[in-house]
Amino acid sequence: MAIPTVMGTEIEFGIIVKNDPDFDPISSCVLLVNAYQEDPDGRILWDYDQENPLADARGFQVDGEKYTPNHQENLARNKTLLNGARYYVDHAHPEYSCPEVTNARDLVIHEKAGERVAEISRREATALLPDGAIMLLHKNNSDRKGNSYGCHENYLMDRRTSFKRIVEHLLPFFVTRQIFCGAGKVGSENRGQPCDFQLSQRADFFETEVALDTMVKRPIINTRDEPHADRDRYRRLHVIVGDSNMSEYSIYLRNGVTALILAMIEDGAIDRDLTLRDPVRAIKEVSRDPGMGHLLSLDRGKKRTAVEIQQEYLEMALAYAAKNDLDAVTQDVVKRWQYVVEGLSSDPMSLHREIDWVAKKRLIENFMGRKQLNWDAPQVHMLDLQYHDSRPDKGLYYMLERQGEVERIVSDEEINAAVHTPPSDTRAFFRGECLRRYPGQVFGVNWDSISFGVGDEPIKRVMMSEPLKGTREHVLDLLERSETASQLLVNMGS
């Protein structure tokens, strides 16, 4: 039986300061992240002791230097939030890693809460800039000049599942899922085949099938083996092939369907061979096929369109759903997946309320028609960029949302609540609640640990290697009984 779903996303935002000739991305990121002040006295370290990004899922350790910042740098670059998220500076981008959640609906809520956190801090940071300068954030993945930054998904998996099997069954799925979760992009880059418009922001950047890299020669399947949980029981599948979606529907399906496919792989329920002859080439071909007619070559001489490959996965999922007792959210994910796959096979543009790339393409084409512009026009590129703008009054996705032009999955109330509240059914609850209840007493945090520094006593680290422990149900009573972190530690018996 597949293990329960635990997942999350990491969003890197594009950042720029308008009207500032001295714009420097790293110092702007530091300003941005520090402008977000939930607890003005909060000085919480990110606990790098627990990290090992150089372990490879294929069973070896890669040479390289592990990055560990000094104390000051650590504090300046990292914020752990009351909702259990991490908001920090990653290289030259601000990154929001949402707390661990157990279902696609909560994932949408918390990813959207991340957009709000970014926007709140952008406003605060802009207020600190010289007159006329304005900081802008884009939830996108490319500057269209060959530079890309990621939207990574993480899924907890059973370590007993062979990595080879995961790769085999996921490649055709990852190559084709962009038809419902591509964020859309005008033009091509990174020496990709020229085109007017493509489904995915990221497809141009994938150069190999399987590897550990995330910044150069990017692989469709990333092998980073850093579970942030009990290593003997779990692996964390680190997915780097996705786009940063604005559409709630696309986010919901991106994570919901992927989590379901992973459960099916764990349960041995993928029984069709859909191996593609050349996945790296195919991912770019699918991205350039908004008409959905392009035939991809399969390993055994067969040919299928991307929609047909998704239909094959869907049929296996329906069979799986008939035999297994799926939770309500997963059942809903299957229904909506079925709905979009059907829509894509008959009239892709009819899904402009649901799918990011379709919504963007429709908006741009109407604008081009009205203004007599072609795909090379700067205004067209601007529309593409501004679709992802984090400002609610300027971002074109938010404009569509305001005008009632897109389907919602969750409500604004749920999103706003999640800005300061952790999910209740994962260890993120314990993390967030400790930060809220014991201000000034939390010393350091990582996904699988939290350490307390109380007075002159030695630092005590509490391990959280089970992502589904530390939930409201498990720890609320304990927290209620513990007025201080010292009492908490006593009550925990440490």
Added chain:
Amino acid sequence: MATFIRSRKDMIEGGSRSERLLYSAAGGDQKQKAKGGGEGEESAESGEGSQKLAKKGEELKEEMDSLMDEIDSVLEENAEEFVKNYVQRGGQ
């Protein structure tokens, strides 16, 4: 193959839209145009049906016009300059 869900109405959460921390400030009224109520129920061949379709076409055009007007008012003024200067360092 199980039945595909046809009615978009079924798919819309509706969701109350009261408190909006940031997102209410941006624009005036919230238009929730749940498109497609009863879609597909009428025949296009009947006079009434085609009239309705024409009306729907007009509505869609109006919707699009209103979107385009709003884009005109929010689109970055100096698009050429902005797009040219939009350079990011590579990330993950």
